[in-house]
Amino acid sequence: MSCVRRLMNALNPGSIPKINTTGGQFKKMENIVMFQNAAKAWGVPDLDVFQTVDLWERRNIPQVSQCILALGRACYLHPEYEGPCLGPKPAEENKRNFTEQQLRAGEGIINLQYGTNKGANASGINFGNTRHM
Structure with missing residues (x-):
């Protein structure tokens, strides 16, 4: 949990000023809550932040991974951060x-210049099936 x-x-020095290393479960779970709040403040959307029990009880590790990836994407939003x-x-x-005028010019384009979906196409293809003649 300390990682x-x-x-x-x-990423953001001082974002979690006090890290609880001693105490009961609730003090240690408070560290996870501090990480979640710091991640949201860094720019991670609420949708990507995991629940505390997801990490503490290892219930939803994919959601924890998604949060870490979202945290990595949020690094792009901070020009002061120079790391990877x-x-x-x-x-x-x-x-x-x-x-x-530009919008009206677009109305003069013939739609078939973009292509068509008429003629030969791939409809009716059955993969793995033999062709009965």
């Missing part, structure tokens, strides 16, 4: 503003 705390502090990132770079918004 996720160290991971978060390596994990996973693909998140897409950035690329808003386009077309003028009324």
